[in-house]
Amino acid sequence: MGLVNLLLVLFYSGNFVFSQDDGDTLKYIDLGEITIKDVRNFQDIKRLAAIQNTYIYSGKKNEIIDLTKKDVSLSEKYGRQIFSKVPGVFVYDMDGTGNQMNISTRGLDPHRGWEFNIRKDGIITNSDMYGYPASHYNIPMEAVEKIELVRGTGSLQYGAQFGGMLNYKSKLPPRNKEISFESINTAGSYGLVSTYNSLSGTIGKFRYYTYFDKKSISGYRRNSDSKYDAENISLYYDPSENLHIKLDWSHSNYVIHLAGPLTDAMFHTDPRSSTRSRNYYNPDIHVPSLKVDWVINESTKLRFTSSAVLGFRNSVMFDKPTTTADTINAATLQYNNRQVDIDQFNSYTNELRLLHTYSFLNHKSTFVTGFQYMNNDLHRQQLGKGTTGSDFDLSIIDSIGYGRDMHYKTSNCAAFIENNWVLFPKFSLNTGMRIESGTTDLTGKINYYPDDHLPNTIKHSFPLFGINAEYQLSATNNIYAGWSQAYRPVIMKDIIPQSVYEVSDKNLKDADGFNLEAGYRGRWKFLKWDITAFYMQYNHRLGTLAQNDSLGNLIIYRTNIGNAKTKGLEFFIQCDLYFENKSSLSFFTSSSYMDAQYHDATIRSGNNNVNIDGNKVESVPTWISRNGMTYRYSIASITLLSSFTSESYADALNAVQPNATGATGLVPSYHLLDMNVSLELTDNLRLQLNGNNILDKHYFTKRPQFYPGPGIWPSDGRTFSATVSVKI
Numbered sequence: 001m002g003l004v005n006l007l008l009v010l011f012y013s014g015n016f017v018f019s020q021d022d023g024d025t026l027k028y029i030d031l032g033e034i035t036i037k038d039v040r041n042f043q044d045i046k047r048l049a050a051i052q053n054t055y056i057y058s059g060k061k062n063e064i065i066d067l068t069k070k071d072v073s074l075s076e077k078y079g080r081q082i083f084s085k086v087p088g089v090f091v092y093d094m095d096g097t098g099n100q101m102n103i104s105t106r107g108l109d110p111h112r113g114w115e116f117n118i119r120k121d122g123i124i125t126n127s128d129m130y131g132y133p134a135s136h137y138n139i140p141m142e143a144v145e146k147i148e149l150v151r152g153t154g155s156l157q158y159g160a161q162f163g164g165m166l167n168y169k170s171k172l173p174p175r176n177k178e179i180s181f182e183s184i185n186t187a188g189s190y191g192l193v194s195t196y197n198s199l200s201g202t203i204g205k206f207r208y209y210t211y212f213d214k215k216s217i218s219g220y221r222r223n224s225d226s227k228y229d230a231e232n233i234s235l236y237y238d239p240s241e242n243l244h245i246k247l248d249w250s251h252s253n254y255v256i257h258l259a260g261p262l263t264d265a266m267f268h269t270d271p272r273s274s275t276r277s278r279n280y281y282n283p284d285i286h287v288p289s290l291k292v293d294w295v296i297n298e299s300t301k302l303r304f305t306s307s308a309v310l311g312f313r314n315s316v317m318f319d320k321p322t323t324t325a326d327t328i329n330a331a332t333l334q335y336n337n338r339q340v341d342i343d344q345f346n347s348y349t350n351e352l353r354l355l356h357t358y359s360f361l362n363h364k365s366t367f368v369t370g371f372q373y374m375n376n377d378l379h380r381q382q383l384g385k386g387t388t389g390s391d392f393d394l395s396i397i398d399s400i401g402y403g404r405d406m407h408y409k410t411s412n413c414a415a416f417i418e419n420n421w422v423l424f425p426k427f428s429l430n431t432g433m434r435i436e437s438g439t440t441d442l443t444g445k446i447n448y449y450p451d452d453h454l455p456n457t458i459k460h461s462f463p464l465f466g467i468n469a470e471y472q473l474s475a476t477n478n479i480y481a482g483w484s485q486a487y488r489p490v491i492m493k494d495i496i497p498q499s500v501y502e503v504s505d506k507n508l509k510d511a512d513g514f515n516l517e518a519g520y521r522g523r524w525k526f527l528k529w530d531i532t533a534f535y536m537q538y539n540h541r542l543g544t545l546a547q548n549d550s551l552g553n554l555i556i557y558r559t560n561i562g563n564a565k566t567k568g569l570e571f572f573i574q575c576d577l578y579f580e581n582k583s584s585l586s587f588f589t590s591s592s593y594m595d596a597q598y599h600d601a602t603i604r605s606g607n608n609n610v611n612i613d614g615n616k617v618e619s620v621p622t623w624i625s626r627n628g629m630t631y632r633y634s635i636a637s638i639t640l641l642s643s644f645t646s647e648s649y650a651d652a653l654n655a656v657q658p659n660a661t662g663a664t665g666l667v668p669s670y671h672l673l674d675m676n677v678s679l680e681l682t683d684n685l686r687l688q689l690n691g692n693n694i695l696d697k698h699y700f701t702k703r704p705q706f707y708p709g710p711g712i713w714p715s716d717g718r719t720f721s722a723t724v725s726v727k728i
Contacts, residue, residue, distance in 0.1 A: 059468030071639035071676035074141040075186035075194040087570035088592030093715035107566035107596035115163035130410040131378035136283035142196035152515035153482035173200035188721025191218035207236035228254035242295040261711025271714040285311035313343040340384035363422035412438025430468040477522025505559035513537035562601025568594040587629035596620040650703035663710030670699035
């Protein structure tokens with residue numbers, strides 16, 4: 001009946017609007033507000049268009065996650081819920097509820113998503129692509145309208161990361177209102193309080209969007225409290241229909257108490273326990289940017305962006321193994337001094353992109369070309385002697401300064417071109433290449449390392465190629481396939497010796513390799529799907545070897561240890577059923593199978609070098625499966641999500657039994673259940689109840705080997721929250 005009512009309204013309103021008098025003047029009659037109630041066909045997972053803005057996505061594995069009405073705990077930022085319908089996403093729970101997102105795909109390292117080219121509205125947010133590619137910028141999910149994810153075969157256009165591109169698209173200001181206000185407020189378990197407030201609107205040719213977000217929580221574990229704030233100002237100016245200018249400034253900052261790693265015995269006794277009460281971590285990041293979009297004509301578009309990532313990654317920690325307790329020193333009657341580490345980021349990116357559509361073989365083909373220039377200076381200060389206090393204090397008390405004080409400066413140029421050849425009405429082929437060329441210079445001092453051994457110059461020079469194809473079986477179904485080369489620069493962590501016993505290879509090689517994929521996606525009646533097979537080759541992985549120096553002393557040699565390959569399947573299937581009583585039922589499976597192995601690889605074990613050919617790559621579960629259902633009736637909906645992750649190894653030696661500190665050993669499988677309930681009371685008022693890990697499963701996702709400390713970091717148990725969203 002809803003469709004019939006809608007047609008009647010359109011028919012009668014059309015007759016009124018287009019009736020004319022003798023003067024050929026339009027008459028307008030205000031019909032007042034009409035409300036049509038029916039089942040909303042909301043799709044929270046979509047695909048990118050073949051050509052969008054100045055990008056080509058034809059023939060590439062991609063997803064769009066629409067967060068505007070998705071039943072998910074936005075404030076708590078649970079990755080398994082947000083990326084539930086993207087098969088193969090591994091979520092590393094490390095920073096507690098609502099803080100940084102740590103994800104990976106296809107067997108890559110999830111640490112702060114540093115295998116992805118991470119962007120906000122197309123602007124790069126990775127802190128330093130060549131020194132520390134993690135994204136310490138932490139956007140509030142309440143500010144995000146959509147998330148775009150493109151796998152590694154699309155990397156030639158935006159950067160050469162193996163994982164691909166992850167783009168958070170912010171909400172836009174309304175064009176029909178001068179001022180609009182939105183407030184999203186959440187309260188939940190363990191003292192969670194979060195408030196997000198935004199103002200936006202359009203005044204003539206100017207548009208604006210600004211928000212403020214603030215959040216605090218005492219934490220699931222003892223000594224795991226955190227405080228977070230984020231701000232943004234986006235100013236738009238549209239001098240014409242074809243020219244758009246955006247000036248943007250974004251900032252995120254949080255301080256989290258790090259509860260410390262646990263041993264296996266500690267975890268099984270009490271997963272909420274803490275081994276540290278004086279450890280803190282604080283990323284404070286600013287991302288200013290300028291973007292200019294110019295539609296030159298119907299066939300040609302130009303985009304210029306200039307941006308920076310500025311800020312700090314700070315930590316003050318008693319940085320010792322789990323088995324070393326942080327207690328009062330009997331000699332001084334005080335705690336031991338903590339270690340202060342500070343990374344200062346000064347990363348600048350300029351990018352110019354041109355898209356042009358032209359006629360070829362009587363079909364419209366498209367090419368994209370562009371140039372990117374990066375100039376970064378990572379100033380790393382580590383091993384500072386901090387205070388004996390217990391609060392967040394970055395001051396150092398030693399006049400000598402920092403044990404490591406270095407600059408890692410990179411200048412890099414990249415040029416790229418990709419062409420979408422429409423050879424037949426249903427078949428298109430993409431060919432592309434990217435040339436990377438740059439230099440990194442490391443200078444500074446390390447107290448325990450000879451001064452003449454530290455300076456290092458690293459050249460980055462790569463020609464990268466790729467090819468993709470897509471065949472349209474019908475208007476809604478297509479087959480796609482692609483192959484694309486990628487590389488990952490040697491980063492600062494790889495070349496800095498961590499102790500007097502370590503020596504870093506002066507000729508470290510950047511990791512390189514390729515992504516290969518083929519898939520079938522589409523929809524038919526009540527079904528939609530995307531099924532993909534992939535293979536990823538990752539060469540020159542970094543690790544350590546045991547060697548002897550010229551005097552016969554044992555040294556730990558940091559170098560390229562060998563290669564790894566990951567093959568697998570990713571499949572997403574969803575069924576949507578609609579009923580006459582204004583209700584609908586949707587259920588899905590989003591699962592992946594991964595087989596990640598080392599080959600031609602050797603690694604240090606004790607004082608020996610061990611061949612690890614055939615060993616599983618660490619932190620790569622064979623199966624990740626998320627399955628869910630959503631039932632909607634009138635204004636209400638309920639979503640259940642079941643998430644399963646199989647066991648994985650913590651190290652390349654594939655140790656099964658845990659060691660004394662809990663840093664190595666098997667990571668057990670875990671199965672979680674979440675439930676979200678929402679009420680869409682009006683278009684401007686929404687209530688939501690969230691139950692996360694409602695079976696209270698005690699689990700952990702990874703045994704990290706470095707930050708935030710080797711050992712077990714338990715993930716959150718059962719939590720509840722309630723959210724009220726208001727728009728005015």
